[in-house]
Amino acid sequence: MKTKKVWFVTGASKGLGLSLVQKLLAAGYRVAATSRTVAGLEEKIGKASNEFLPLEMNITDNEDVKKVIAKTVAHFGQLDVVVNNAGYGLIGSLEELSDAEVKEQFDVNVFGSLNVIRNAAPYLRAQQSGHFFNIASIGGYTGGFPGFGIYCATKFAVAGFTEALAEEMKDFGVHATVVYPGYFRTEFLSGGSIKVPANPIDAYKSTRAGEELHLNEINGKQSGDPDKAADVMIEVSEMQAPPVHLFLGQDAHDVARQKIGIIQTDLNKHEALAAATAFAEN
Template identity: 65%
Template structure:
């Protein structure tokens, strides 16, 4: 049996489920959470010795703490945290309501923060651990019309994880941002992708993007979630894992395009923008 104990949120489908199945097959011990524990148990089908299914409300700090403590008590340790739970949100920024936008931040950002806060006392005490925060290539480049709020949540995940990596390094803990491209999961289905209730005439290009994601991309994504899970497991075993983990050839291409664009903008105004110090 592999020694590390993993704790994975949003594990009843998609990348989370693929990761749970790969880990159990490899002999790891896994605690996994979902809003519906029966669906999770049915999807995984593993016995109690190395698998602990948990029904957990990410937005309830007491419930999150209970799940973390149950995991540590059941397995005697806690080593790898994967904040995978989240959902997409489609709509132009003008269309999305305050409630729709805040709800996306609550799950995608504050839910992960709840897990991080409740897991860190255990990881700090043992002076080891690894936290994976699943972002998106949309958390590195926001060039996706209609995904502004979703991208904003994932940009927040990127930023907080970069800070987290520096904060926990003295304790022997690692933090990694996972930025997948398009993988063939249920992310683009109704269960994982919210759509604004208000559509404003004139945003035809946003509707085109919306239609493409819901009807053309869905089911045709190039990425294999099982292979993504394999990469994450390998990274977790590295003595010095990276802070940034891009997954998929499309994610790499989009990241390189963003980096090139930023460099171009910087160079264009470098002389002007850097001549801003007080005159000596």
């Protein structure tokens, strides 16, 4: 009987990460799960065993990430699927967010994921198989959400480097998928997963209204079931030719198609003007 794959999931103490780990263990996979503290993982999932390894990890510390991934391989003897799920949301207009606030957002959502990729890739490349799932957001495909510009920028970055990763790793039999979830009923809009600007500017009335809509009206009423999202990701992980782009939820598909339509309209409307930039032929 073929040994079940080993998954490495960051940000696993709540939300999609927690649902995914629980689904994986129920299906017989072996899982290393990381969070800022082990206690939360043990409380919600269980103690370390032959099938489960809870790990404390500082995703912004490259050396710590390297050590944790090495522990995973030492414990299970292999590493097959890596899920970059750890992250948080930062809301606020571009003007009111400080340099430090923006850098912290990129440190976790972008550079943290790159730390994981950098240190997991040698194992997958050596065994000539594996799969990276990098969790973005539908906000990583369209940025038209006032007050979420920096968060969207980090998720656009995740989408961009995943596309490159897919090309870089394909010669080694390793896949990469960027996941764009729509609205799922998790703790993302509450429970410490959202940070607000230290110095808000009163003039941004419409931006505040958009933020309040997400925090007070959408939160708790999201249509997406994280357990079903986990099922989809597991199914995709077993595909021979998995997609590079995975939009999770009907709302994510609807928003993506709307963005594609806007781009197509702009391309067609301004092509003659914008394409007339080549050197004139003699």
